[in-house]
Amino acid sequence: MNRRSLQIGLAWLALVAAGLGLGVLPASNSLRNASSDIQRARSALEAASDRPAALERNEATLAGLRAFAEANSKLIPTEGDIAEFVRGLVTYLDRIGVQDRSIATGTPARENDILAAPMTLTMTSDFLGVFATLEHVESLPRLVRVSRLKLELRPDGTLRADMALDVLFGAEEIAAADAKGATP
Amino acid sequence: MSDSMDLMPAACRARLRSRNASRRVALLFGGTGAVVIGLSLTLHLAAAARRVELSRLQREAKIHADIAQRLESVRQSAEAELASLRRYARAATPVSFCDVMTVVGGLMPESVSLTSLSITPRLERAARGTARVVGALNMELSGIAPTDLEIATLVAGMEANPLFARVTIEHARAQPLGDREGRVFGVTCEIDMTSRRVVADAFADYEKDALKK
Numbered sequence: 275m276n277r278r279s280l281q282i283g284l285a286w287l288a289l290v291a292a293g294l295g296l297g298v299l300p301a302s303n304s305l306r307n308a309s310s311d312i313q314r315a316r317s318a319l320e321a322a323s324d325r326p327a328a329l330e331r332n333e334a335t336l337a338g339l340r341a342f343a344e345a346n347s348k349l350i351p352t353e354g355d356i357a358e359f360v361r362g363l364v365t366y367l368d369r370i371g372v373q374d375r376s377i378a379t380g381t382p383a384r385e386n387d388i389l390a391a392p393m394t395l396t397m398t399s400d401f402l403g404v405f406a407t408l409e410h411v412e413s414l415p416r417l418v419r420v421s422r423l424k425l426e427l428r429p430d431g432t433l434r435a436d437m438a439l440d441v442l443f444g445a446e447e448i449a450a451a452d453a454k455g456a457t458p
Numbered sequence: 459m460s461d462s463m464d465l466m467p468a469a470c471r472a473r474l475r476s477r478n479a480s481r482r483v484a485l486l487f488g489g490t491g492a493v494v495i496g497l498s499l500t501l502h503l504a505a506a507a508r509r510v511e512l513s514r515l516q517r518e519a520k521i522h523a524d525i526a527q528r529l530e531s532v533r534q535s536a537e538a539e540l541a542s543l544r545r546y547a548r549a550a551t552p553v554s555f556c557d558v559m560t561v562v563g564g565l566m567p568e569s570v571s572l573t574s575l576s577i578t579p580r581l582e583r584a585a586r587g588t589a590r591v592v593g594a595l596n597m598e599l600s601g602i603a604p605t606d607l608e609i610a611t612l613v614a615g616m617e618a619n620p621l622f623a624r625v626t627i628e629h630a631r632a633q634p635l636g637d638r639e640g641r642v643f644g645v646t647c648e649i650d651m652t653s654r655r656v657v658a659d660a661f662a663d664y665e666k667d668a669l670k671k
Binding site for chain 2: 282285286289290293294296297298301302304305308309311312315316318319322325326328329332333335336339340342343346347348350385386387388390405408409412417419420421422423424425426427442
């Protein structure tokens with residue numbers, strides 16, 4: 275082997291090395307990386323393939339829950355608004371002509387995760403007046419619980435009614451306070 | 459025949475040899491270059507195709523990530539809704555007092571009239587350490603009836619009605635009512651609340667569904 279052949283051989287090796295180093299190997303690495311990324315993405319997508327169906331199912335459940343809540347439950351407001359409640363009740367009693375009545379309110383007490391403001395309503399009226407008042411209280415958009423009821427027929431034919439009510443409120447505030455207390 | 463004679467001058471022959479050698483070297487280098495470029499190009503094209511595929515998959519993954527986020531938000535909303543319903547179920551009285559009065563009114567024979575009615579809650583503790591809830595309503599009725607038959611009709615009606623339980627006649631005694639004899643009576647019964655917490659029962663299925671992962 276003469277010197278010229280050696281030079282050519284070295285040049286050829288340099289050409290092959292340059293070709294592999296600059297062209298083939300980076301392309302091969304890029305291909306390998308892309309393939310493994312594709313593999314990972316496919317696995318992730320496969321694992322998440324039930325998500326659209328789960329979303330659909332959960333959205334249907336949520337819609338059902340909301341419809342159920344709307345039909346079967348009432349608002350428990352954050353604020354008590356007792357004064358507003360009493361004002362509404364008095365206005366209603368005036369409208370149906372119940373003049374002989376007294377309303378007393380007590381201090382709100384915690385009951386599980388809400389507050390219950392006790393209230394007593396004593397009134398004298400005919401049966402329809404008492405029934406209408408009870409119906410009014412029970413059909414309010416907010417939750418007012420009738421906890422006790424006593425009706426007595428008076429000699430003049432009217433009814434004396436004692437109602438114990440609980441005006442419920444403060445659920446979010448208490449839930450937030452509980453959550454804050456639970457956080458370390 | 460004599461052996462062929464090389465008439466080409468030596469310098470010319472050497473030049474031809476050198477040209478052939480150059481051609482071979484050029485062919486070797488050109489061929490090697492072409493192979494390397496071809497291979498590299500093929501690999502680059504394949505990688506580009508993979509990247510296009512990867513980018514499509516990444517777009518899909520992004521959509522799935524959005525779905526996952528929405529799913530989490532839906533789950534949180536469902537949890538909040540359930541918490542609100544649970545709170546309501548604990549706080550509300552499952553039986554309307556108006557309904558109770560309407561049912562009692564409907565069961566009373568024409569000739570019977572009530573003189574008093576009281577409904578009071580009976581608090582119960584579901585388990586040790588839990589808050590007390592209204593387990594039942596105790597109802598007491600007093601009234602007057604012409605005979606025991608009407609009282610029995612009222613009591614039978616109450617017993618037959620699923621709203622009432624433990625219907626008991628506390629007393630029924632004779633009492634003059636104006637110019638004729640009548641009966642004054644007292645009846646007590648219970649209205650069970652625990653089994654009527656419909657909200658709690660009805661959303662149990664939703665609860666199972668909503669918490670499904």
